[in-house]
Amino acid sequence: MGNEDRISNLPTDLLISIISRLTILEATTTSILSTRWRYLHHYVTRLNFPIYLPRVDADVWYFASAVTRVLRLHRGGRIxxxxxxxxxxxxxxxxxxxxxxxxxxxxxxxxxxxxxxxxxxxxxxxxxxxxxxxxxxxxxxxxxxxxxxxxxxxxxxxxxxxxxxxxxxxxxxxxxxxxxxxxxxxxxxxxxxxxxxxxxxxxxxxxxxxxxxxxxxxxxxxxxxxTQLYLEAFFPIKLLDELLTGMPACIRDQLQIMHITAKVTSICEMYDMYDMYQKSWVDFVNVKHLELTFIAVKFSLGPYFLCNFFRLVRLVEACSSLDKLVIKLPILPPSHDECTLETYVVPRCELSPKYLEISRYSGAPSQLALTLYLIDNASRFLQKVSVVAQDEEALARARHDFEHIASVSFSVM
The missing domain is CATH 3.80.10 (Leucine-rich repeat, LRR (right-handed beta-alpha superhelix))
Known part of the structure; x- marks a missing residue:
């Protein structure tokens, strides 16, 4: 019983189904097992070729020829x-x-x-x-x-x-x-x-x-x-505002998940930021999960990061049924960022997330100021805070910065 090849006795269709779940190389390798397996790989139903990054033109020709050969040898009716x-x-x-x-x-x-x-x-x-x-x-x-x-x-x-x-x-x-x-x-x-x-x-x-x-x-x-909307803003926040507010109300009311990625730029006038902050967004009454990702194009963008964020804070407030708010911070070395909340005159707002996640935390002053601002303005509903630090050093700073906050957990990327 121990030496019996019971797998090879399975029906052909079942064997083909099994090796179709392997990579192309693994499926081809099964041909050496026995005469029973020799041609089975010619009938696989999934052709998932590995990612290939050629170094020279000769490599391209070799790989392309191998792909063409695999396809020409395929004998199955459908894939x-x-x-x-x-x-x-x-x-x-x-x-x-x-x-x-x-x-x-x-x-x-x-x-x-x-x-x-x-x-x-x-x-x-x-x-x-x-x-x-x-x-x-x-x-x-x-x-x-x-x-x-x-x-x-x-x-x-x-x-x-x-x-x-x-x-x-x-x-x-x-x-x-x-x-x-x-x-x-x-x-x-x-x-x-x-x-x-x-x-x-x-x-x-x-x-x-x-x-x-x-x-x-x-x-x-x-x-x-x-119900799910993912936007990456290579355009000004104002146009993002126009896009979301221009949606039919029936579509806005359906949305449950929104992910928005914005680039932090250095062209952000204070008066423009203030006007955007004062303006309320339309309501997104059923959004349960909101994720805001910020990408910095320069290291010394602490003031501009806060400026960009406060232009979106009204959007967070407009999501009145939030269960989870995720903020993915731009990677800002602390030594390049001296901006704090005192730079701005920012009134309170009413934020409703039950769970707040701050990701890519470095301990920069602007990041600390923002996190404390969110926790303070969401304290009425907030049940749990998670801080994901960008490295071990930032993790130590996060533990120090938020040791007074209840129900906070820490991890590192």
Whole structure:
């Protein structure tokens, strides 16, 4: 019994299902086990190639040739997913790989790090019946040379699409996503678009926008299931205000999770900050989880960090049903930051989180001032505070700074 190979006696379909959960290299290695296993890897249903970062052109050619060989040896009728992350390969190879995935009716196609796909050649397939696009449920493309018309043609054929991510699609100017009733997750990252229209996406749950232009318009309508909103602000806080306040009230009232990332800039006049602070945001009555991430572009930005934050503090106050507030601080060495709350005349506000998490704490004066301000203004509801320090030294400072605060826990990144 101890020497019996009981795994090899399993049905072929079950063995293929098992090795489909391995990496490509591991699945291929099983071919040396015995004649029973020799060709099983030619039928795997998940082709998830490892991330590949070539050092020289010869490496690109070698890896691309290996990928092409694996695909040409594949004998299965269908695959579940195809994932590839590399750079430097030729356009015709990418198109061949994409067409392979489509011909195998893949439900998931992720092409990351792959640039310059010739969509004009690829979309010729859309003119044929049973082209494979109708099976796609999850599509991720990085750096696609895609026009507005290309995107429209793609979406019109991906009738089963549930998740779409487009990153660095810099040719897009006006994105229109209308009537895609099965789309649940939409991620538009690092685009230079002038306008985005999302309408009648009745299954859309999460929306991620990272826009590069300072001026653009976002129109949302008839998205009854939209509850998660992720925004990365490469534009002024004022435009973020316009985006959120310009939403239909019915969409604002649906939101339960919001993540907002803002860059801390040094161009922030005091009077402008004061005007923004005095202005109340519209209410977000059902937001339970709010996360604000600040990214500093310079070390000596303590005053500007506080300035940027206080332009958003009214947004925190507008979320009157918060369970959790997460603040991810910019990394500011204490020696480069001498700013404290005394720099500003900041009135009290009514904050409602039950749980407050301060992440990337360094002990800089501005970070200490901000944390104490939040704890003080949320004391009526606050039940727990968590401080995540950026290193061991900052952890020691955090323990000293907040030793008088009840229900506080500490950890290090």
């Amino acid at each position: 579940k997913e195809f994932r590839m992350c590399m750079s430097g390969c030729f356009n015709y190879e990418i198109v061949e790989w994409f067409e392979f995935a489509l011909s195998k009716k893949a439900e998931i196609i992720h092409l990351r790090g792959i640039r310059y796909i010739d969509y004009e050649a690829l979309f010729l397939r859309l003119r044929n019946k049973n082209n494979g696009f109708e099976c796609l449920k999850d599509l991720c493309l990085l750096d696609p040379l895609m026009s507005d018309q290309d995107l429209e043609l793609l979406l019109s054929n991906c009738i089963a699409l549930e998740s779409l991510e487009l990153k660095n699609a810099l040719m897009l100017e006006n994105v229109s996503i209308v009537g895609h009733t099965k789309l649940k997750h939409l991620n538009l990252t690092y685009l230079k678009v002038h306008s985005i229209v999302i309408r009648d996406a009745i299954s859309l749950v999460s929306l991620t926008l990272r826009i590069l232009f300072n001026r653009h318009s976002v129109q949302l309508s008839n998205t009854p299931k939209l």
